[in-house]
Amino acid sequence: MKKDVTTEEKIKEAARHVFMAKGFAGCSSREISKAAGMNVALVNYYFRSKSQLFKIIFETAMEDFVTSMMTVFSSDQSIENKMRIFIDREFEFLSKHPELPVFIITEMNREEGCSIDHACFFEKIAASGIFNECAQAQLEGKMRKINILSLTLLIMSNCQYPIMAKNLMQGIHGISHEDYTSNLLLHKQNVTEMLVNYLFPINSKTTNKLK
Amino acid sequence: MKKDVTTEEKIKEAARHVFMAKGFAGCSSREISKAAGMNVALVNYYFRSKSQLFKIIFETAMEDFVTSMMTVFSSDQSIENKMRIFIDREFEFLSKHPELPVFIITEMNREEGCSIDHACFFEKIAASGIFNECAQAQLEGKMRKINILSLTLLIMSNCQYPIMAKNLMQGIHGISHEDYTSNLLLHKQNVTEMLVNYLFPINSKTTNKLK
DNA sequence: AACTATTTTAAACACTTGTTTAAAACACAT
DNA sequence: ATGTGTTTTAAACAAGTGTTTAAAATAGTT
Incomplete structure (x- = not known):
């Protein structure tokens, strides 16, 4: 049955x-x-074992993590709009899976990593052509010329950390879960404005905002 | 003896x-x-026990973490320069203690928190007058008016995440420890420029840079 | 209904865990 | 050298760990 x-x-x-x-x-x-x-x-x-089970869970988590980041970049929007959409999606996705970033970072640091090969996931990112697209936009003067690692860091930092550090921030500012969640929406707008202003300094005022 | x-x-x-x-x-x-x-x-x-020992270790870690953030704010620099110095110090401090942020965030999430009271550390931050000073600067039009939580998040995100996600980033971009470390210095400059431009939009071009 | 293969369980395995006990080693004053 | 208090150790404790075994329950076929 x-x-x-x-x-x-x-x-x-x-x-x-x-x-x-x-x-x-x-x-x-x-x-x-x-x-x-x-x-x-x-x-x-x-x-077969706890390790084997963990391996499967971790790999699907990685899959989700990477996939959520790449769906935006297949569309035919301008690079600036892609960035706006990306930030929006990332906040939305991570709000649904708040433990994901800490989980991945922590378990990537574990010595006995249950013999998981991380490389395959990262290859997918590179293969998606995201990095090339950014490099191209930089060459065309559409985007500030900073190296790709720094670019990745700017985006990841500002999208992931606010989710990861929720408890820490609630403690520091003495605010409730509900307050934090609603403040996160405001913060998302600040992050978007800051990043777009910094990465697209010329045309950031004239480009159409996200609906 | x-x-x-x-x-x-x-x-x-x-x-x-x-x-x-x-x-x-x-x-x-x-x-x-x-x-x-x-x-x-x-x-x-x-x-007495593993928990007791952990409690002591965690509390001194918290102490270090909080203290390192507050030393800058007793000086009599301008708020913008304090921000520059803060970012500089934070990158330097975290480079020496890279596991600290993940450690604190992870252990703050643990249910059985070894009965550690986190509040006392956070009170120190509030008591230092940092938040008031920022609010004052905002009132005087010296700083962009965003709420304090968002301000904290912008700074913490861009200082802590690059240290926390080292292994993840090395994997994604396929670079060595040495390369990452040197790239971190470039990234620190980008972060400083981006944050200062965003938080001090008027006088950011005329103010004297950090030595 | 009887047989077979699959799914689920209780019980046990050897080992590690945090913690305690009692004895040994040590430092030091007399 | 003897006695005293402190520091360190080996050994043991019960409880919990990942994993395996062998028996029970279930489903499906003839």
């Missing part, structure tokens, strides 16, 4: 939640199995 | 390294004691 939600996916869903919230070292196989509502042995029946 | 380095401090030093690199859940008491070159029981002889 086919079930509406297969056991295998119940495990993956539970593992995703637990791993994201506590990291690989911060949780046990039993905790995951309990979250999925079943026996421990079943987890190892479907996935 | 007094020793040059007391056992207690040997433990703290080892614990600092191991906790920072692997987090609370990612390491064992025995790993710490081994890194300090001694028996496990000694760790619990000086510090």
Whole structure:
């Protein structure tokens, strides 16, 4: 009999939640199995080991992370508008998956990385032609000439950090979850304005804003 | 007989390294004691438990983190120059303590936070008068009027993220440790220029640059 | 209904965990 | 040298870890 939600996916869903919230070292196989509502042995029946299960979860997380960043760049907008849309999408995506950036950064730093090859994901980014497109725009004088690493950092920093540091910021400014979330929308606008002004200094005032 | 380095401090030093690199859940008491070159029981002889030891390490880390941010603001520079100096110091400090931001953000998210009260550290920041000084500068038209949370986020994002995401960025752009480190200096200049241009739009071109 | 293959479980495995205990090593005053 | 208080160790504790085993429950076929 086919079930509406297969056991295998119940495990993956539970593992995703637990791993994201506590990291690989911060949780046990039993905790995951309990979250999925079943026996421990079943987890190892479907996935050989905790490491193997983690590997799958991490790789799909990476996939989501990278994919969300690249969808914008296939459109035929101007580079400046692509940037605006990108920031908008990134804030939206990360608001739905707030643990993702810390999870990826933390687990990339782990020595025993469950033998995960990160390179393949990064190759996808390079293969998408994003970097070439930016370099081209720089050559044509449409974009400020800073190196691509710095460009990546500017965007990633201002999109990801506000999500990552939520608890820290709430502590510093003594504000509630709701207040922080609404302030994040204002901040997104500030970030967009700052980045566009900096990266497109000439035509930033005349270009049409995002709807 | 007094020793040059007391056992207690040997433990703290080892614990600092191991906790920072692997987090609370990612390491064992025995790993710490081994890194300090001694028996496990000694760790619990000086510090009652793993949690207690962690609490001390975390609190001093927080102390460092907060202190490094506040030293600039006691000087009598202009607000714009303070900002430039702040960014400079923050990059320098974080380059020496690269694991600090991820460590703090991660451990602040932990449910079992070893019963650490974070509030006292944040109170120090507010008590320093930084926020008031910025609000004043905004009233006097010396600084762009954005809310203080957004201001904090802009600065923290652009200073901390480039350090936190080192491995991720190296992967994406396929560059070595050395290349990343040197690129970080260029990036610091870009960040400074972008932030100053955005926060001090009127007088940013005429004000004297940092030596 | 009886057989087969798949899915799920309880129980056990060897090992690591944080913590404690009791004895040993040490420093130092008398 | 003896006694005293401190520092360090080896060994043990119960509880929790990842993983495996063998039996039970279930589904599907004849």
